[in-house]
Amino acid sequence: xxxxxxxxxxxxxxxxxxxxxxxxxxxxxxxxxxxxxxxxxxxxxxxxxxxxxxxxxxxxxxxxxxxxxxxxxxxxxxxxxxxxxxxxxxxxxxxxxxxxxxxxxxxxx
Amino acid sequence: xxxxxxxxxxxxxxxxxxxxxxxxxxxxxxxxxxxxxxxxxxxxxxxxxxxxxxxxxxxxxxxxxxxxxxxxxxxxxxxxxxxxxxxxxxxxxxxxxxxxxxxxxxxxxxxxxxxxxxx
Numbered sequence: 001x002x003x004x005x006x007x008x009x010x011x012x013x014x015x016x017x018x019x020x021x022x023x024x025x026x027x028x029x030x031x032x033x034x035x036x037x038x039x040x041x042x043x044x045x046x047x048x049x050x051x052x053x054x055x056x057x058x059x060x061x062x063x064x065x066x067x068x069x070x071x072x073x074x075x076x077x078x079x080x081x082x083x084x085x086x087x088x089x090x091x092x093x094x095x096x097x098x099x100x101x102x103x104x105x106x107x108x109x
Numbered sequence: 110x111x112x113x114x115x116x117x118x119x120x121x122x123x124x125x126x127x128x129x130x131x132x133x134x135x136x137x138x139x140x141x142x143x144x145x146x147x148x149x150x151x152x153x154x155x156x157x158x159x160x161x162x163x164x165x166x167x168x169x170x171x172x173x174x175x176x177x178x179x180x181x182x183x184x185x186x187x188x189x190x191x192x193x194x195x196x197x198x199x200x201x202x203x204x205x206x207x208x209x210x211x212x213x214x215x216x217x218x219x220x221x222x223x224x225x226x227x228x
Contacts, residue, residue: 088155
């Protein structure tokens, strides 16, 4: 089955830029979605179809996808961005399957 | 905006059946959406369980060990999840969510419900 690998943790100072990677075999040929999950809360969609932002998500959140790596970038990081972040793709094989990445904890120093 | 709310028992005995309901408001379950269940064991990542369309078509995660069934209840604008022969490994926060297409992103999520499998 398809595997998405994320770094377990990323630490960033307020005002700086956080980059969260999501590695997968030829992931650039798939659509990648990103979710933010704050402690004790349900996940929230922050980027869909590689780089689109749902309404209400700040422009500081952006995404890219090419080759074997997709990246979620958070610019001008704020304390409120501290959360777990998950990438997700759809594995189109004989069985439809949503695949989530291993998750990355973003800590704001 | 679609809102989702999970409900059901918070405790299930081993070898029993886990049954949850997701109530949909702010939209019709008969609309052209797919309705999913996702779970998250304590301290771990997200795992997609399966989805159902208003036509009744379903897709399930082929990696799941326990038998799973997702059903629609159009009269009550809700859908359900059944996991049979549960073990401690099925202990998790269970979320319902929706997407505009099979394999698309999960747009809206419920708050989740914690289900513990224990005797």
